[in-house]
Amino acid sequence: MMDEILSLLPAHFHSPFTASSDFHRAEEIRLRIHQPIEIVTPGESVLLKSENGQSCVMTEEDMEYTLNQLSEFSLYAFHEEMKQGYITTKGGHRVGIGGQVVHEEGRVSAIKHVRYFNIRKAADHKGAARPFIKRLLDDSCGHTLIIGTPRAGKTTFLRDIARLASEGVPEMNIAPKKVGIVDERSELAACYEGIPSFDVGPRTDVLDACPKAEGMMMMIRSMSPEILIVDEIGRKEDATAIMEAVHAGVTVFCSAHGGSLSEVKKRPMIRNMINASVFKKTMFLQRTKGQIHVNMETLI
Incomplete structure (x- = not known):
């Protein structure tokens, strides 16, 4: 399941994620342009660090890579989902998106310049009810x-x-x-x-x-x-x-x-x-x- 999430992210972030003890407990992974990657666990929120202790910051190229992975290089195919502010990926992970909203006749027609992602890890928890x-x-x-x-x-x-x-x-x-x-x-x-x-x-x-x-x-x-x-x-x-x-x-x-x-x-x-x-x-x-x-x- 975590491999499905890693596949959405640029390869240079894979090692910091797998080395992080918080990655497998993550409920959300939040990506923001020019900001450190945030891992949200049940009890806290931490910023992802590289092996040398530096914050892992998302560049414009990193955001573009993630968007292409999410949309499978076809934004048109996910146009309706994106209008609602999210994309659902293989494995059931739901990815919220933020950027510049385009309005037509008072309704959201598109989101462009996507610069924010909230990857919500899918979890089943059978037996809850x-x-x-x-x-x-x-x-x-x-x-x-x-x-x-x-x-x-x-x-x-x-x-x-x-x-x-x-x-x-x-x-x-x-x-x-x-x-x-x-x-x-x-x-x-x-x-x-x-x-x-x-x-x-x-x-x-x-x-x-x-x-x-x-x-x-x-x-x-x-x-x-x-x-x-x-x-x-x-x-x-x-x-x-x-x-x-x-x-x-x-x-x-x-x-x-x-x-x-x-x-x-x-x-x-x-x-x-x-x-x-x-x-x-x-x-x-x-x-x-x-x-x-x-x-x-x-x-x-």
């Missing part, structure tokens, strides 16, 4: 909202729910179900050329790089899922699609950014769904010193 799966997938199998701040583990948790629901859990008398994942940002299944990089279960169908609202309706019409999983809801259209799924008898598991239930309720779209008793359960994920803590609450 297992301690809660009986309550999540019992006979009532209620619609659930998962809340947490960035890097709290929301996507990992949703992915594990998808896998366990798709496989079933015989020892808990949980039968397998048909699962649909709408993966707008290619994080849940992390598809590469249409193939999931993560194990999302044998009865799971994926719509990759598809807007959530549109994808949920497509999934309901064409794949008849029993469970629908989406990440990072936030728009009015998302709420409309979730309500359509609920009324179609599909159980929804979704996530939203927030530091607490009261915080996410400040967003009208989510507040309206909570007030309408759409969600039966909420789960709040919090990360402290690399450890993820989960608090589950039944709403109705």
Whole structure:
């Protein structure tokens, strides 16, 4: 897995990375033009040093090399992904990009002069949801909202729910179900050329790089899922699609950014769904010193 990340970087950085004890613990590798490379681990952030103790600084040539590796020398093929601010690579690693944004008719049409990368190492963490799966997938199998701040583990948790629901859990008398994942940002299944990089279960169908609202309706019409999983809801259209799924008898598991239930309720779209008793359960994920803590609450 780390070789996949190294392949994105110029060869002269390979030795400093492999010599670094932080490299294999890295969650993010951040590249910034004319700045030292940053390695972000669960507990800290360090700057990459060469063998002589000098900081490893990204030049314009280094940035160009990384962009070519990411796009496989075809920026056009990744144009739509880049408009969203990221590229998903082989192995499921998601690379955020920053640079000069080009607008057309009020919308982002491209990002040029890319000068910043955030390589987020893919991690599966099977079993993250297992301690809660009986309550999540019992006979009532209620619609659930998962809340947490960035890097709290929301996507990992949703992915594990998808896998366990798709496989079933015989020892808990949980039968397998048909699962649909709408993966707008290619994080849940992390598809590469249409193939999931993560194990999302044998009865799971994926719509990759598809807007959530549109994808949920497509999934309901064409794949008849029993469970629908989406990440990072936030728009009015998302709420409309979730309500359509609920009324179609599909159980929804979704996530939203927030530091607490009261915080996410400040967003009208989510507040309206909570007030309408759409969600039966909420789960709040919090990360402290690399450890993820989960608090589950039944709403109705």
